[in-house]
Amino acid sequence: MGVCVGHCGIFYPFVSAMVFQEVELKFRATEDQMKVLEKFLDEEATFVDEVHHEEYYLDKSSDPFVTKNVQGYMDAHQYLRVRFSDGQALVCFKDWHTDEEASKLSDHVVHDYCQEYETQVIDGRVMLEFFKAL
DSSP states (O other): OOOEEEEEEEEHHHEOOOOOOOOOOOOOOOHHHHHHHHHHHHHHHHEEEEEEEEEEOOSSSSSSSSSEEETTTTEEEEEEEEEEEEEEEEEEEEEEEEEEHHTTTTOOOOOEEEEEEEEEOOOHHHHHHHHHHH
């Protein structure tokens, strides 16, 4: 079981009196593209809050989620996580589906989409012990 403790800044471009929904986008970007994005955020976004969380990633000993990819780096196409954040505990299972055709043409695995199951639980510490006992 690995532990990841981290935080992320939350930026909302064009802040107004609206209810916000979390949107997570992941993409590959060159250094030049990152500079353009950072400039846009500096000019157009307002820093709202910072979120701190503690995460536990669990693996299966019989059929591990974590494998080495073709470049030799560790990768996980599925994972089970328990997250503690802002007084809440969340359990999440992610299952990344591979685009087999695109992966054949690339030097890395290309994911088509991710099926994600996440729910809040009353006691995350009990859930950690529950998963370890399986």
